[in-house]
Amino acid sequence: MEKILSLAARVGDSAEVFHTELAETEIIFEDSTLTGINSTHQRGYSLRLRKGDRLGFSYTKNPAERFDLVKKAETFLYKGVMAFFTFPKQHGPVELFSFDPLIEELSVERVIKELKRVCAIISGSVQGKGQCNSAACFGTKLARVINTNGLDVSQLSSFYKVTCQILFPNSHESLRHNSSDICFSMITESRLLDLGRIYKAALPIVDIKEREMDVIFSPHAMHALMWRLQAGASAASLYEGVSRLKGMTGDKITSDKITILDDPGVVGRPDSRWFDDEGVPTSKLELIKKGVLCSFFTNLDYASKTGLEPSGHGYRNGMWGGDPISLQPVPTLSHCSILPGDKSLDEMIADIRRGVIIMGVLGAHSGNIPNGDFSLGLNPGLYIEGGKMLGRLKNKMFSGNVYNLLNNVSSIENKLYESDYGLYPHVCFDCPADPVPALPRQSRFGQGVDGKSFFR
Amino acid sequence: MKQTLRAYLSLVDGDYADIRYERMERTRIELRGKELTEIGSNVTDGYVVRLLKSGGFATASVTRASDLESAMKRATLNALAMAGDGENKVGLTLPPCVEHESLPKLDEDPRAVFPEEKLALLKNYNSLVTGFRDIITTSAVYEETIRYRYFVNSMGTWVHEPLITSSISIRMVAGRDGIFQNGRAVVGSSDGFLKIRNRDEVFQKKAETVTRLLDAEPVPSGRYNVVLNPEMAGVFIHEAFGHFSEADLIEHNPSLREKMKIGARLGSGCLTIVDDPAMEGQIGFYRFDDEGVEGRRVVLMDQGILSGRLHSMRTAFAYGESLTGHAVAEDSRYAPIVRMGCIFACPGESGVDELISKAGDGLYVLDSKGGQTSGESFTFGAQYGYLIRNGKPGPMVRDMNLMGNLFSTLLDVEGVSSELVISETGGCGKGQMNIRSAMGGPHMLIRNVKVGGV
Incomplete structure (x- = not known):
């Protein structure tokens, strides 16, 4: 990122580099059956370049292409997009405790076990009168912004997000529960039973x-x-x-x-x-x-x-x-x-x-x-x-x-x-x-x- | 690229594996009102690995070649975890092995058109809209997306088929006395830049319509006999029926799957619905999907009877039905899922005037504002319409969102006109955005449709 910023600073008055990195795994249960496991690891870089009142913008997945990245932003710069803002100065950091290292030890098998539990409770509560779909997504996300005004801020977050739905017959209409945390957590049985209770009342x-x-x-x-x-x-x-x-x-x-x-x-x-x-x-x-x-x-x-x-x-x-x-x-x-x-x-x-x-x-x-x-x-x-x-x-x-x-x-x-x-x-x-x-x-x-x- | 991907693939130990490398070149120019807010071309790329092992089927996607080996390991572990669960052994129907490279037929390659000329064209269309006194603002966008797809699988298949999409869309808002009305006009093509030139009338006409909406009354809510114009008919077919012909959406929904059995009557006799990604000249065109399967025409509904379904390799196996080549991904971040390619209702023999006349007292509904489905129920919004009185179009009305039911509304289709118009834009957001999901149809008369006003 610093190399990109340094290159960009040579052609513009000011510049900003944004970097994001996402590593996550998604596990999907449909009708209480495991139907998919997908993992992804995505990285990318965006550059905004200022010269006078002009703005340039470019992006890439590959930091090795930094010369091309800066050239594209520079080309953009001369096409006439106007901007009048100033990139912010350094501030923070603020500790939000949004990362739990335990997320990196969380196994696919543990999450499968939890989703099975969720589906079993739901299925039991609706006594075969509705189907349970559930999915979990967990991993880490990094966001970092640096600019030529001396800003360098970054935040690593971890996440464990789970959704469960009870589907009405002939439909994807559902009652649903969403929850999220910075590490693995189990949905309380009472919350799932509540969802089942409402579902049964809503069936007619x-x-x-x-x-x-x-x-x-x-x-x-x-x-x-x-x-x-x-x-x-x-x-x-x-x-x-x-x-x-x-x-x-x-x-x-x-x-x-x-x-x-x-x-x-x-x-x-x-x-x-x-x-x-x-x-x-x-x-x-x-x-x-x-x-x-x-x-x-x-x-x-x-x-x-x-x-x-x-x-x-x-x-x-x-x-x-x-x-x-x-x-x-x-x-x-x-x-x-x-x-x-x-x-x-x-x-x-x-x-x-x-x-x-x-x-x-x-x-x-x-x-x-x-x-x-x-x-x-x-x-x-x-x-x-x-x-x-x-x-x-x-x-x-x-x-x-x-x-x-x-x-x-x-x-x-x-x-x-x-x-x-x-x-x-x-x-x-x-x-x-x-x-x-x-x-x-x-x-x-x-x-x-x-x-x-x-x-x- | 072929040899590189095959070398990577040789490192995978599975019953089946494939790798798709994709490099996406995207050019975007945007005007908001009269201000230029974006102009540039950029590239993103990445790899998607899929692996079948012992009945477990998993995917992993990464942005760097150096991450590919770890992605393959991740996919292997995920597949084994799925296989270890043991409740859902996945199988795949494998297509014939092919080696295919092709370029789309283009009437003027958009890559050869200078950005300045693209900007000038966009500015011209935008100025036609902003020239209307009551138009407050616009968002005018030129978008060019080129997916260079390189696909190999463990059966020896190699497919390289770039998909080139270019479009100009203008969202416009008109306002007077604190009341706003909005609309959108689009021209687009997957077969060259020529199609988006010389289209002044599309944008002029829509700006005029949106301006007129400021004087239109909201539609009284209720049930109407509605005549849909082809754009609305396309969205109706896409939402009301198309999504549930995508096999993955009902594969694990036993009640819907039971209702969607081949041979079931779901529509009226005048309704025949086809999906054909291989039909040339429409925005959804491709020869091979993102699993290396050749896309083919599928008759989904034949005179009201359910007659086919759209499949990936996985769903074709699960249903014991033939491959259709309908697995499509948004970009290199995603594994493909089952998507409509180009879905449309086949034309009939009626004239538009005849349908409007048959409607009696009803509603003529034009141009889509998007739709959504949830199985049985679906909604689709319209940009504007006209009341029909005594079989003749009456005053313009606004604020129409229509709602229907998969198992009854298709049976209420009473007539279709003799023309066929396919959309010039896609834009289906089933999990991933598909900018080439084409849809269309003739004019269509449907009895007793629920219409919500404001």
Whole structure:
């Protein structure tokens, strides 16, 4: 990396080298049967080169190709991409205890044994009425950023992530549990039995005619809402004029029960980071506090374009994956969560006269995201009547607008769960028969259906 | 490269092994609004090793040749761990041994077009969009991906077939009075740069449509007789049916596998569905897949009856069915999985006007906003549509996401038109991104489809 940086410094005013190395093994069980073991060891290097107001970018998997790497960034440099940010100076380190050396001793056989245990407990609990799929992924990940401003930050993390799902018949619809740690850990039997209990209650198919009911978004469905909210709170949207939250910092935009934050600095978590992919220090960011919009999130580039302070949210992520080294940093909330409330899930369910728990969604990406609109297939939706779960709904949709929905929060669970996109509790929304009360700047959110959300 | 890979392969002790080395050249130019934010070409490469040993089948991928030996050891250990588990002995249906090298037929090789010319073309299309008063911003991207694939297996097969994909896509957002509408237009090709030249009308038309959406009403939710345009029909076929003709998705799902038996009636009599990666001139074209198996046309549904499935070597063995050549990987980080190559519904004899007339009161739905499936249920979004009243297209409407059921919606297909249009872009995210997953069809009339508005 140093050789690349040194070469780059000869042709530019400043430069940055990003390096990532991932070594992981994935073990897959389908229908309680071991069906795959895949290992990968990926390394790569990205270079950003600055000269005047120009930016160059290049990447490679092979550090021996450093001359070519620098030449490509230099070629890019003269094509006219403008940039006005400065690479950060040295800071840290911050000890987040995100690496456990025991991960390197973890054997494939031990993980297979654990996944078999998981599948056996699930299968026993559902008594052959559903199939269990489970997968674990474990290994290490290194991220390092150096630049010509003297920055040299690196972080080695270890991870053990496991997912288990109980699939409904004829379907990939499932109830799921995600967990992760910096080393091997077993899922508690009680958590698995809970999942089995909910599954059995959800097995009967229920047909309903109601269009307006209370709705609980589960942690695994929450990304459909967060995706839209993040689109509004991103400095990129702000700069491009497509944020519905422009000019609303300090305004109340959701129910005061809602606090949304991004905290990459939780000690002992496998995905915690003390610097982002540009080397900028990370910190806890309150996006919405008690319903009030507090902050936008940004990377270096959009910070310079919008006048915001860099918030440490420059990550090399693509909407649909992609090789991280091939991507330039973009504003990303990578550690998003909703602050827990004060009710247990059982209490929330008991309070519902008629309602649905949305356990997963289809089509989160298909709506008008800048507007905050959604039209989601329930995947699945569990039906509640008189405070009891009676079964699941098939082929039902739930539609609305995230800004309207987040103003109708009735309760938030007192517990967080890991999902693929963040740490969330279950959140219950009222969907009253009457139009919701007028929102601040209602006209900016109004979508022609009185701000209501519907089941279809 | 052939000799090098074969030398590495000789170090592996297994019942079957293969190595795919892949070098990916990617050129990307991006404009956000009128600002140039990226322009350059880069290369990544890596190796994927797969090994079958004593019924265990495992993979390992690495970025360096120097890591290849350890990758082979890792794959061997993983295969033995899987074999030791003993519950699921994997077998492979092996293809005939071939030695094949080919280059795609290209109408103008994109590699020979200067970056300045690519940028100029992108700027031209982008300016056609940003020229509309209500367009607030765009993300205009030229993307050129060349996968130089080198494949050897322990049976002696050698395949080298580069896949060259180039496209221009523009995502656009229109806004007025704090309300936004968005859309996307794409031109793309796997057979040369010529196809993405002189396509002004595609981008102009979509910008005009997105602007008009600002004045359109949200679609009232409910059940509709819908007429899908070919792009929507392609996504419908891909999501509603295609994924569950991919054998790996149902191999270990006994209830779905039971329902998806060859000979089962899943669709109406007017529905015949084919996947054909070897069909020339479409974006999903390849001769050989990433397992060195020749891709072939498969009739998946014949007049409503399930008649075929898409396979890898592993699933073909598990099902006792013939190889089809549908195992595809995103890049050198991944082992291949079963993917659609180019799936489409075959045309019928109806005219589009006839289908709209037959719909009576319904909805004419155009251009995809992406879809998703979960077995029985699926959704697919549309960029815009028109209400149909008394058999005639009426006012424009927006905000449509459609939902259907694998075991009923295909039976509700009532007619298909006589044309066939294949998409110019892929973009299926089943575990890995497949930018060449082509889809298409004719116009299609489906009764009683659930439509969610906002």
